[in-house]
Amino acid sequence: MPANPSRAERLAEVIRAETSAIVQRDLKDPRIGFVSVTDVVVSPDLRRAKIYVSVLGDDDVKRRTMEGLIHATGHIRSELGGRLGIRFVPEILFRLDESIERGTRIVSILREVAEEQSRESPGSDRRDPQE
Numbered sequence: 001m002p003a004n005p006s007r008a009e010r011l012a013e014v015i016r017a018e019t020s021a022i023v024q025r026d027l028k029d030p031r032i033g034f035v036s037v038t039d040v041v042v043s044p045d046l047r048r049a050k051i052y053v054s055v056l057g058d059d060d061v062k063r064r065t066m067e068g069l070i071h072a073t074g075h076i077r078s079e080l081g082g083r084l085g086i087r088f089v090p091e092i093l094f095r096l097d098e099s100i101e102r103g104t105r106i107v108s109i110l111r112e113v114a115e116e117q118s119r120e121s122p123g124s125d126r127r128d129p130q131e
Helices: 005-026 059-071 073-084 099-119
Strands: 035-042 048-055 091-096
Touching: 005 035, 005 048, 005 073, 035 099, 048 059, 048 099, 059 073, 059 091, 073 091
Parallel strands: 048 091
Antiparallel strands: 035 048
């Protein structure tokens, strides 16, 4: 029988906050760069938690950071067990969240288009229809 969705949502929020704290303060792996935990989705049966992270840096930094997080999964899950005070800690899966990067790229493109349009003087190519 699936758990109450509000319980899964509450658990996801606590896992997000605690995982963020663990990654920022406890992990000493040099592979792990600047990481932000952006979202956590807990399955309805509370057995699995997908932890979405945003990583600042190029593709190589992202790859190494994900390797470090995957390597630390057991430690993070163990820490969560102590902090959450629940009988069963969900299996955790890390996923790279590139939505912030995509959003930044879209904003940059929109700014470029706006700048190009502002450089073109309005009506400079148009002829007066009365001529």
